[in-house]
Amino acid sequence: MRRRECEAWQLLQELLRAHRTFLPMLVAEYELSPAQWHVLQLIAPDEPLPMGELARDLACDASNVTGLVDRLEARRLVERRAAPHDRRVKVIALTRQGGALRARIAARLAEPPGPIARLSAFERRQLSAILRKALGS
Amino acid sequence: MRRRECEAWQLLQELLRAHRTFLPMLVAEYELSPAQWHVLQLIAPDEPLPMGELARDLACDASNVTGLVDRLEARRLVERRAAPHDRRVKVIALTRQGGALRARIAARLAEPPGPIARLSAFERRQLSAILRKALGS
DNA sequence: TATTGTTATACTCTATAACTATA
């Protein structure tokens, strides 16, 4: 097995570990599980998504999506709608409440956490440039 | 609400999302859940850890640790040992098998993934320097 | 009395398989 130690990757993993509980704790304040938040996040306002696409994007079985959407719908955060062209399909849309909650949580997630806030503007620009290349965008 | 967009943080979150399923899928190859892997990772070879400390490090309730250790012990990856000084305490130790599996998985995790491998040596050094500062080390 | 670990219970997430209603 080749030795391919990479300090940058080690540190990145360390950062991930440090932030392991960050998202779960944040969304728990709104009584959402990480999976439920993921659903909310995937549905853009005014762009309902078929359940099958949700399952694909969540990388989970379709049967899970039924339960996730059940619980979100019970809280009136999303709603199932009939698709016009194919009556087997149900598209999931954000309700007004759902959209508002999604926006509120997204705003909080956009706040850079301690370790990032600690960087200078110059370092952040460097970091951005490197990450853009890493992500190939 | 203040506008505090931070591109570096946005990109970092994008990287996290892209890697969301990476660890779960990797450890699933060894029939471990992420939580079980976390336990294995926390126990250094020859440094058994009390269950209470595991619960603290995992940031979960002590009652969970019972089940996690039950399943790992059933596979002979860890074992419960009596603590000499306090008979209430049980310390969890890696077995030889457990240590070997832990090392194998750790080696695979140390391999930098695609996005990092795509960077030049210079960019990785820059990234390391920035992350070291972010992590305060 | 306080603490460590366990048990009992309940809920969510996850997968597989069988089912329904459409196509």
Place this chain on the structure above:
DNA sequence: TATAGTTATAGAGTATAACAATA
């Protein structure tokens, strides 16, 4: 026949509360 979503079932992770053994 094939596909979209559901239901039934089972296992794992999580929390809370009650409990036993020990301190």
